[in-house]
Amino acid sequence: MATTTSRHHAQLHRSRASICATERSSRRPYKGRSGQYVNPDDPGFPLVSIFTLPHPPLTHTSHPGQPATMVLSQLFHRTASLLVLYTATAFTINHFLSPLNPTLSLSLLLITTLYTLKLLLAATLNEYKLDKLGSRAPRIADYSPFGLWTLFRALRDFAAYRNHEFWWQNFQRNGNPRNPYTTESLIFGGRLCFTADEENVKAILATQFAEFGKGPQFRKEWKDFLGLSIFTTDGEMWHNSRSLLRPQFIKDRVSDLQKFEARVQVLLPMLSPGKESADGQTVRVDELFYRFALDAATDFLLGKSVDSLLNSGTQFADAFGEVQRVQAVVARAGPLQHFVPKKSFHAGLKVLNEFVNQYIDQALQLSPEELEKVTKSDEGYTFLHALASHTRDRQVLRDQIVAVLLAGRDTTSVTLSWLFYELSRRPGVVQKLREEIVGRVGVDRRPSYDDLKAMRYLQHTLNETLRLYPVVPYNVREALEDTTLPHGGGADGNEPIGVLKGRWSLRVRIDRTLTQHQARPWDTRPLSCTAAPKSTPILLPASKTTWTLCPSDGKPGPPNHGHTFRSMAGRGSASDSSLH
Numbered sequence: 139m140a141t142t143t144s145r146h147h148a149q150l151h152r153s154r155a156s157i158c159a160t161e162r163s164s165r166r167p168y169k170g171r172s173g174q175y176v177n178p179d180d181p182g183f184p185l186v187s188i189f190t191l192p193h194p195p196l197t198h199t200s201h202p203g204q205p206a207t208m209v210l211s212q213l214f215h216r217t218a219s220l221l222v223l224y225t226a227t228a229f230t231i232n233h234f235l236s237p238l239n240p241t242l243s244l245s246l247l248l249i250t251t252l253y254t255l256k257l258l259l260a261a262t263l264n265e266y267k268l269d270k271l272g273s274r275a276p277r278i279a280d281y282s283p284f285g286l287w288t289l290f291r292a293l294r295d296f297a298a299y300r301n302h303e304f305w306w307q308n309f310q311r312n313g314n315p316r317n318p319y320t321t322e323s324l325i326f327g328g329r330l331c332f333t334a335d336e337e338n339v340k341a342i343l344a345t346q347f348a349e350f351g352k353g354p355q356f357r358k359e360w361k362d363f364l365g366l367s368i369f370t371t372d373g374e375m376w377h378n379s380r381s382l383l384r385p386q387f388i389k390d391r392v393s394d395l396q397k398f399e400a401r402v403q404v405l406l407p408m409l410s411p412g413k414e415s416a417d418g419q420t421v422r423v424d425e426l427f428y429r430f431a432l433d434a435a436t437d438f439l440l441g442k443s444v445d446s447l448l449n450s451g452t453q454f455a456d457a458f459g460e461v462q463r464v465q466a467v468v469a470r471a472g473p474l475q476h477f478v479p480k481k482s483f484h485a486g487l488k489v490l491n492e493f494v495n496q497y498i499d500q501a502l503q504l505s506p507e508e509l510e511k512v513t514k515s516d517e518g519y520t521f522l523h524a525l526a527s528h529t530r531d532r533q534v535l536r537d538q539i540v541a542v543l544l545a546g547r548d549t550t551s552v553t554l555s556w557l558f559y560e561l562s563r564r565p566g567v568v569q570k571l572r573e574e575i576v577g578r579v580g581v582d583r584r585p586s587y588d589d590l591k592a593m594r595y596l597q598h599t600l601n602e603t604l605r606l607y608p609v610v611p612y613n614v615r616e617a618l619e620d621t622t623l624p625h626g627g628g629a630d631g632n633e634p635i636g637v638l639k640g641r642w643s644l645r646v647r648i649d650r651t652l653t654q655h656q657a658r659p660w661d662t663r664p665l666s667c668t669a670a671p672k673s674t675p676i677l678l679p680a681s682k683t684t685w686t687l688c689p690s691d692g693k694p695g696p697p698n699h700g701h702t703f704r705s706m707a708g709r710g711s712a713s714d715s716s717l718h
Contacts (some may be wrong), residue, residue: 150378168654172178224254264638265381271620271636280325285325292470301612317631319379320623326473328442331635338635339648342615351371353616359475362487363465364544365537383538386524395587401434406446423558427551429455435546441499441520454493457486461543469614490540498535499586501526549609553600556607570595613648616640 150517227250236243270276280288295304309332312321319334333339342350352371368379408426429446432455437443446455464483468475501522504512509527513519521542525535561568574595579585590596622634 161342183266188536224250240358243635267620267638268586271624271638273636274316274335275320275322275626275635276312278308278321278332278381280323285323288323289325289472289474292505293467296466296470305332309334313627314629316629317625320626320631320635322635330474331623333623335623335625338623341624343613346621347620348373348614349617349621351618352560356614356616359469360465362483364459364541365533367537367541369541369545379538382528382534383542386521395585396533397437398434398642399584401430401437401443401447403504405430408447422454424551424555425450427554427558428459428547431547431550431554432458432548435543439521439546440494441522442491442497451491457489458547461484461486461490490602491536494536494539495532497522498526498532498539501535502530502532509607552607552609553603557600557603558605560606560692567599571599615648 162248228247229495231250232244278288283290290428292304297299308321309318313319316334320331320338321333322329322331324330353372357366357370360370366375368383371379393676405426408421409423426447429452432446433443444452444454446452458687460482464478464480464486468478468480471478501509501520504523504526506527510522512523513527521538522535530534531678562573574593575585578593579589617637617639619639621637623637624634625632627633627635651652
């Protein structure tokens with residue numbers, strides 16, 4: 139159900155949290171002389187003109203096939219590997235088995251032939267149906283059997299935390315020059331569509347939401363980890379999960395900042411000089427943000443924090459991270475997922491389940507009347523108590539808690555990591571944030587929920603960070619019925635793409651890291667999100683710690699992949715955090 143950090147922007151399991159949508163400015167921004175986007179309608183918000191786009195404009199090295207030959211071409215590509223496999227199987231049967239048992243050999247050869255003909259007929263009918271529905275997207279150039287080269291590149295770039303480069307190269311080398319952000323491939327006979335087209339993303343996640351879902355294969359892949367939670371279900375089950383979770387994120391609940399404040403007070407000394415921190419040594423701030431988010435999430439959800447900030451070797455935190463890592467590999471391996479080693483996955487899952495189940499046991503020991511009383515009071519309220527007052531099903535409680543824990547941990551830590559990455563490069567933005575925070579809250583008083591919502595520049599800064607570095611950068615959907623995607627097909631790339639129902643007809647992988655080419659600044663309205671209808675920013679930039687981006691040798695310089703994130707505080711003490 140979740141999503142980029144300095145280490146994991148490219149990882150799909152970080153991204154499959156909740157999908158957040160917001161209204162944006164209707165007037166399109168223009169490019170300034172520096173190639174940076176400027177919005178003429180925005181009242182004094184400079185970040186859109188400060189943050190540069192992460193990639194240059196696309197240059198294309200290939201062109202899509204002609205519409206007249208598209209059906210035959212796609213049919214050939216779909217059936218070529220099947221015919222090669224049939225030939226190899228027939229040769230093996232005839233060469234090795236025929237001398238031993240001619241009758242059995244002939245029977246197996248007949249069965250293989252009939253099955254191959256059935257698959258060829260199904261492929262031909264699918265191409266005919268697709269031709270009636272719409273066009274094809276440009277096909278990713280891959281001459282390896284069963285699309286193995288594309289699968290290898292996806293796994294290789296994921297392992298190197300370069301998933302965005304995999305997407306970018308696909309669009310650059312294979313996309314239609316007029317509308318490059320949709321391509322497709324065949325992996326072991328299954329059609330896989332890659333899209334970062336704004337209209338396609340809008341259709342899948344909004345206007346045609348009912349026509350696309352996670353699908354049975356996704357649920358099978360993620361069932362051990364996330365069960366039948368809001369992030370793995372479709373249709374009525376998804377609506378039931380949403381109805382169960384949404385009321386728990388009302389303003390009265392998320393505006394209680396006491397739990398978050400306690401975690402912030404543990405985090406801040408670790409970002410400052412002194413005995414309680416690294417005292418000038420290198421630290422990974424992204425790791426600190428992950429542990430901070432995990433501590434805050436477990437405190438809010440279960441009523442007790444795992445305190446991973448105080449103990450970096452917390453078993454639960456390590457197990458949770460390992461389960462996510464292996465799950466991400468499984469999700470990308472496709473038909474090869476059965477060969478992925480899962481020993482550490484099952485060991486981590488055992489730790490995760492034991493940890494969550496002990497709190498579920500405690501909650502279910504309370505009677506419905508006691509749960510209702512606890513839920514209505516501010517003291518002792520937990521997310522788990524609220525869920526247990528609506529259902530006594532242990533599996534439902536476990537699945538929803540783990541799903542929200544995944545989303546709550548990753549979305550917060552991802553956003554904080556990228557926020558401070560950008561702030562380290564922009565002292566002017568930090569100064570404006572300090573002025574707004576000190577002007578509204580001062581230096582001694584703790585901020586309230588209303589304070590956080592009233593600080594417009596802080597909201598703009600967070601929203602711009604979310605626009606450039608989405609917390610759900612990648613997602614996957616399967617067609618639940620025969621339908622179309624609005625963009626990406628035909629000679630000009632503007633025709634609808636035909637989509638057939640089922641896993642082997644099409645799985646759509648969505649990228650939201652490349653939509654900056656259609657950059658539009660966010661407005662000031664709160665994010666609309668199932669997991670958090672009212673976003674709660676974390677107030678950190680008012681401290682006297684300043685941030686600079688430094689290379690590995692410690693000397694300030696322009697940002698690049700090899701730089702580190704330095705916290706400059708006090709009289710020259712510093713702590714660095716490598717950001718990859």
